[in-house]
Amino acid sequence: MGVRVERVRAWRWWVLLVWALSRLVLVAGSLKVGPFAAPGGLDYSVADVYHPWFEVLRTGVFPAHDVSWQYPPGAAGLMLWPALVPFTDYGHAFITLCALCDAAVMAMLWLRSSRDGGRGLAGCWVWTLGLPLLWTTPWNRFDVMVTALAVAALLAVDWRGARGVGGDALFGVLVGLGVLVKVWPVLLLVGTARGRRSRVSWAAAGATVALGAVLFAATMPGAFDFLTAQRDRGIEFESLPALPFQLARHLGWSGRIGVHEGSTEFLGPWVRPVADLSEALSVAAMGWLLWWRARADRAADWVLPDAAFTAVLLFVVTSRVLSPQYLVWLVGLAAVCLLRPASSQRPVAVLVLLACPLTMAIFPFLGRALVHGSILPAVLLTLRDLLLLAAALLSARRLLRATTGRAAPEPSPASAGAARAGARTAA
Numbered sequence: 179m180g181v182r183v184e185r186v187r188a189w190r191w192w193v194l195l196v197w198a199l200s201r202l203v204l205v206a207g208s209l210k211v212g213p214f215a216a217p218g219g220l221d222y223s224v225a226d227v228y229h230p231w232f233e234v235l236r237t238g239v240f241p242a243h244d245v246s247w248q249y250p251p252g253a254a255g256l257m258l259w260p261a262l263v264p265f266t267d268y269g270h271a272f273i274t275l276c277a278l279c280d281a282a283v284m285a286m287l288w289l290r291s292s293r294d295g296g297r298g299l300a301g302c303w304v305w306t307l308g309l310p311l312l313w314t315t316p317w318n319r320f321d322v323m324v325t326a327l328a329v330a331a332l333l334a335v336d337w338r339g340a341r342g343v344g345g346d347a348l349f350g351v352l353v354g355l356g357v358l359v360k361v362w363p364v365l366l367l368v369g370t371a372r373g374r375r376s377r378v379s380w381a382a383a384g385a386t387v388a389l390g391a392v393l394f395a396a397t398m399p400g401a402f403d404f405l406t407a408q409r410d411r412g413i414e415f416e417s418l419p420a421l422p423f424q425l426a427r428h429l430g431w432s433g434r435i436g437v438h439e440g441s442t443e444f445l446g447p448w449v450r451p452v453a454d455l456s457e458a459l460s461v462a463a464m465g466w467l468l469w470w471r472a473r474a475d476r477a478a479d480w481v482l483p484d485a486a487f488t489a490v491l492l493f494v495v496t497s498r499v500l501s502p503q504y505l506v507w508l509v510g511l512a513a514v515c516l517l518r519p520a521s522s523q524r525p526v527a528v529l530v531l532l533a534c535p536l537t538m539a540i541f542p543f544l545g546r547a548l549v550h551g552s553i554l555p556a557v558l559l560t561l562r563d564l565l566l567l568a569a570a571l572l573s574a575r576r577l578l579r580a581t582t583g584r585a586a587p588e589p590s591p592a593s594a595g596a597a598r599a600g601a602r603t604a605a
Contacts, residue, residue: 246440252358298517308509354386369485
């Protein structure tokens with residue numbers, strides 16, 4: 179037993195070392211400093227998208243005439259946040275803040291795994307290894323900031339300082355803040371335990387969103403234009419619904435890839451029906467999640483992150499958009515799942531990690547070749563999307579079986595205790 183404890187302690191420090199070394203390289207690469215200095219400047223998203231938004235937002239209005247602005251009003255806060263960083267320009271400040279959010283996620287995961295004697299160290303490894311497999315994308319997009327909010331919310335439920343009603347309320351507030359920034363964190367609510375715990379967390383999330391919405395509507399015009407901004411969008415060329423068109427373009431299809439509504443999309447015959455089908459599948463995914471919620475046993479502590487992981491996966495694969503930064507969400511949620519030894523999502527997390535290097539191969543390296551019709555990136559993209567589809571289906575199947583009394587994973591002593599506590603609270 180003593181030898182095993184020493185090994186766990188050693189691995190806990192190894193994961194921190196690997197995290198620090200990988201971030202030293204990739205954050206420097208994002209900042210374009212030292213050996214990574216290049217004449218081209220910072221990433222396009224930071225220099226040519228976020229910075230212009232910042233210049234508009236600082237005047238007190240939303241960039242309503244920019245078709246690329248398709249986010250809830252809270253995203254304005256993240257765009258303005260770099261102004262608080264002294265002694266540097268906007269782009270370097272933005273990347274530095276993304277790096278700090280990455281560090282915050284790692285700290286939360288590491289402390290949570292330490293609380294259980296290192297049994298959840300797999301979650302730390304998923305975060306440590308998953309982000310570098312996406313190259314510099316996580317530090318050049320604001321999605322790592324939203325993911326940090328989601329991770330904090332999922333860990334707040336059983337944080338030692340705020341268990342019970344306090345933890346559920348804190349979870350709801352953090353989810354609400356995430357929704358105000360980028361809508362997908364609302365899916366974290368699907369796995370909340372029955373009874374008072376759901377009522378408290380859902381009420382806290384709703385109140386946070388409502389309060390934020392009122393404040394933005396009263397202070398910044400155009401706060402809710404994002405609700406209709408994506409109405410005319412088609413199918414982004416890297417999404418799973420785009421796969422038939424990736425093949426069809428080599429078989430004489432008369433459509434093309436072009437920039438539309440702020441993204442690179444397939445344009446031409448049959449695109450609109452497939453886009454409508456994609457939306458219908460998203461609605462079906464929501465219906466399945468509500469059906470699962472009605473019949474599932476949601477008392478155990480591992481169910482909340484597992485259900486969130488499943489829900490986000492289902493919506494990622496049915497979405498008309500599947501940008502590379504979406505993998506940051508999935509890596510973060512997978513990491514939280516694997517903090518719990520009883521999680522049903524371990525093989526699903528492996529599939530998501532396998533999808534990351536395929537994403538990196540295309541974005542940024544082979545993206546231009548994909549647009550111009552090269553076969554290799556199309557094959558890699560197809561493999562990536564099929565891996566994510568398999569992950570979503572496997573995730574839903576394992577979650578259903580684990581929470582409806584069939585082939586449920588053996589709970590650890592800690593998770594069993596949490597389940598009993600949750601049942602008493604719900605009662």
